[in-house]
Amino acid sequence: RRQMPHKIYYFDLYGRAEAARMMYSHAKVEFEDIRLTKEQFAEMKEAGKFEFGQLPLLETDDGKSLSQSVAINRYVARTNGYYPEDPVEQWANDSAVDALGDLAMNAMKIHFAPNEEAKTAAIENYMGKAMPAFLEKFDKRAEGKKFMGGDKMMFADFCTAAFFCSPGMAQAADLIAKYPAFAAMVEAYKAELADYLANRPKCAF
Ligand SMILES: N[C@@H](CCC(=O)N[C@@H](CS)C(=O)NCC(=O)O)C(=O)O
Structure with missing residues (x-):
């Protein structure tokens, strides 16, 4: 069909x-x-x-x-x-994806900075404020779980994996390591998606 x-x-x-x-x-x-x-x-x-x-x-x-x-x-x-039935679980997924969108906006401010000064400020804001604030919340959400969706990757997990399993994230590795529950979840994404990640076309972001 x-x-x-x-x-x-x-x-x-x-x-x-x-x-x-x-x-x-x-x-x-x-x-x-x-x-x-x-x-x-x-x-x-x-x-x-x-x-x-x-x-x-x-x-x-x-x-x-x-x-x-x-x-x-x-x-x-x-x-x-990959999308839950329960309205509160739906909220958990949707709110995580909205938060990822906010983080991505902060990352894009680096990319679109009009000059070097603005770029330095955008990097400082991203790495010094936006990213740690995000990681603190997601570390709490990750506590005691393999994936945010539980045993199975759900909508928010794939969106988080898409963002955090990218080569650019190597620059944030030391920072991410300070949030052990979230860091472990990112490792679980990498294991779950190992074949895909190994075979996908290489891109910068
Ligand atoms: N809200 C839209 C934004 C889409 C968007 O900004 N797309 C960019 C690529 S990431 C694009 O098509 N840029 C080319 C253009 O706008 O001409 C979405 O999430 O799909």
Whole structure:
């Protein structure tokens, strides 16, 4: 009944597409990992392919075009058994993903800093404030658990893994190590996703 595999359109980056790629891979669901060049993106955008003019786009096997990365990730989670039924558990997952979004915004301020001075300030804020505050909360959430979802990786776990199992995180390794429950959870993600992580295309972020 499935006419074609799901298609994830994104740039050749981990970024906003990586959690969905990880979920399909973990669920052993076939998907096409379409990585557009800037030129291909501009052409398709011009042709009106992307609802908000942005990536990622998920084209589902039954032909729906889904925009907006967090909503895409939640859809992939729901359709593959990675989204809980219980409303409080749903909140736990959603709030973790919102907090990750806030952290990612702080990281992007480094990338988009207009000059060296602004860049230094953004790095200081990210490594000195935003990241430790985030780690403190997630360390509490990680206490006594293998994954935030319990024994099984759930929606928030994949989003956290997408962010923290990236090469750039090597720079934060000493900081993360100060939060042992969370550090152990990141190691558990790396073990659970070992095949995927070893075989995925290498990207900076
Ligand atoms: N809220 C959107 C933001 C999407 C977004 O910012 N996409 C970037 C790539 S990460 C993009 O398409 N940039 C190219 C452009 O805006 O022309 C989402 O989460 O999907």
